[in-house]
Amino acid sequence: MSMTCHDAVPLLDAFLDGELEPARAAELERHLGGCEVCRAARRRSERLSAAVRGNAVRHAAPDALRLRLAGALHAPAALPPIAPRPAPVHRLLPLAASFVLGILVTSGAAVYVDRADRADETARELVASHVRSLMPGHLLDVQSTDSHTVKPWFAGKLDFSPPVPDFAAEGFPLLGGRLDYVGGRSVAALAYGRRQHVVNLYLWPAPGTGDGSTRAAAMNGYNLVTWRAPGWRYQAVSDLNAAELRQFAELWRKLPPQEPTAGR
Amino acid sequence: VAVNGGDDRRFAAEILPHLDAAYNLARWLARNDADAQDVVQDAYLRAFRFFGGFEGRNARAWLLSIVRNAFYSSLAAREQHESLPEDGDVAAEIAELAGPESPETLLIRGDERRLVNEAIAALPPEFREALVLRELEELSYREIAEVTGVPIGTVMSRLSRARALLRRALRAHGAGP
Numbered sequence: 001m002s003m004t005c006h007d008a009v010p011l012l013d014a015f016l017d018g019e020l021e022p023a024r025a026a027e028l029e030r031h032l033g034g035c036e037v038c039r040a041a042r043r044r045s046e047r048l049s050a051a052v053r054g055n056a057v058r059h060a061a062p063d064a065l066r067l068r069l070a071g072a073l074h075a076p077a078a079l080p081p082i083a084p085r086p087a088p089v090h091r092l093l094p095l096a097a098s099f100v101l102g103i104l105v106t107s108g109a110a111v112y113v114d115r116a117d118r119a120d121e122t123a124r125e126l127v128a129s130h131v132r133s134l135m136p137g138h139l140l141d142v143q144s145t146d147s148h149t150v151k152p153w154f155a156g157k158l159d160f161s162p163p164v165p166d167f168a169a170e171g172f173p174l175l176g177g178r179l180d181y182v183g184g185r186s187v188a189a190l191a192y193g194r195r196q197h198v199v200n201l202y203l204w205p206a207p208g209t210g211d212g213s214t215r216a217a218a219m220n221g222y223n224l225v226t227w228r229a230p231g232w233r234y235q236a237v238s239d240l241n242a243a244e245l246r247q248f249a250e251l252w253r254k255l256p257p258q259e260p261t262a263g264r
Numbered sequence: 265v266a267v268n269g270g271d272d273r274r275f276a277a278e279i280l281p282h283l284d285a286a287y288n289l290a291r292w293l294a295r296n297d298a299d300a301q302d303v304v305q306d307a308y309l310r311a312f313r314f315f316g317g318f319e320g321r322n323a324r325a326w327l328l329s330i331v332r333n334a335f336y337s338s339l340a341a342r343e344q345h346e347s348l349p350e351d352g353d354v355a356a357e358i359a360e361l362a363g364p365e366s367p368e369t370l371l372i373r374g375d376e377r378r379l380v381n382e383a384i385a386a387l388p389p390e391f392r393e394a395l396v397l398r399e400l401e402e403l404s405y406r407e408i409a410e411v412t413g414v415p416i417g418t419v420m421s422r423l424s425r426a427r428a429l430l431r432r433a434l435r436a437h438g439a440g441p
Contacts, residue, residue: 010424013420013423013424013427014405014420017398017405017423019404019405019420044431045427048427048430048431048434049399049427051376051380051434052380052384052395052399052430053399053400055376055377055380055381056380056381056384056396056399056400057381058284058288058400058401059284059287059288059291059292059300060284060287060288061283061284061286061287061304062287062297062301064301065283065287065301065304065305066283068305069280069283069304069305069308070280128277131277131281134281196400197402218321218322219321220278220321220322220323220324221282221285221322221323221324221325221407222324239285239324239401239402240402241402241403241404242404244402
């Protein structure tokens with residue numbers, strides 16, 4: 001039974017969010033192929049999403065708040081009030097107990113829901129490295145949007161020469177690179193931007209031809225995508241949504257094969 | 265507060281890095297900086313206190329659910345709820361709130377940014393938070409369900425309604441898709 005416009009339109013949002021189950025998505029795509037009205041609706045949805053992402057402010061925490069929280073970590077009960085307003089802590093204390101239950105229930109659900117979040121040691125290391133890289137001054141050893149500046153920078157610092165493509169045209173501009181240490185070896189880390197998100201790509205030579213498959217995982221709120229290409233192992237980490245991170249991986253996979261040799 | 269040294273370090277490593285996400289959600293919910301800072305501070309205090317019981321993998325979703333609870337239990341949330349109309353056409357209200365002074369200024373390209381931000385700020389909180397978590401924090405539906413404590417189906421319908429309201433509000437001003 002084929003899908004009608006009536007069925008199709010309510011699914012467009014979930015489809016564009018990459019949240020529709022594959023069978024349903026395929027059905028919808030078939031319908032879109034033959035229906036200009038729904039294609040127009042899809043374009044409208046895409047434009048709205050782009051308008052929101054392109055214009056809505058992602059507010060960064062003020063430094064004062066950051067410092068206050070970091071400082072208060074060791075004595076959380078003594079959080080200073082935010083001048084000139086009274087701290088909310090006191091007026092909320094009587095309420096706190098009633099929320100304990102709610103929070104515990106929520107976190108219990110989290111354990112149950114996130115089965116896919118089973119991460120291995122490397123994933124843990126990568127997420128830790130990604131988080132570290134986001135602290136001020138840690139992201140880049142060489143800051144340049146130019147592959148021809150970043151690539152030579154690695155020469156002499158690693159025993160391999162990583163490919164350094166720029167995907168600015170595809171919406172993932174190169175930000176720069178740095179050396180990192182993962183799984184007991186030095187690796188190249190390349191940073192790419194995507195709106196307000198940073199994608200860290202870790203790559204290092206690995207024997208084998210690669211089986212062509214991509215594995216995705218999530219850990220601690222970060223998405224990871226890993227794949228192998230002939231001679232290489234790749235790991236991408238970001239708080240970017242999983243669908244776009246896979247898109248990023250696909251850009252890499254479309255590149256012509258590279259020799260990992262010729263380090264210096 | 266009975267949290268041992270190991271938990272302390274784990275908290276710093278797993279929860280503190282999500283401060284920007286926490287503040288962004290609080291800022292969009294409270295709609296001003298001072299209340300947002302209060303909410304985040306309160307949320308971190310709670311998170312620290314209950315961190316010993318946290319065994320989940322998704323620290324960001326866990327923290328954001330606490331931020332959300334902290335907001336809804338705050339005075340700021342109550343004031344906001346009182347200011348919402350009890351009934352009536354939400355879209356019309358948004359259009360009004362998001363509207364500039366004259367139709368001509370609307371078409372100025374630079375206004376799109378302001379219009380979009382105002383239109384999102386004018387959404388009812390349940391729709392606003394779903395949209396912010398999806399479009400700015402890039403959470404999956406499952407994660408949004410976890411943060412907001414509703415089924416995935418509800419997340420889907422809230423997102424759809426948020427987007428429909430937004431589209432109508434923006435179109436009303438000739439700026440929208």
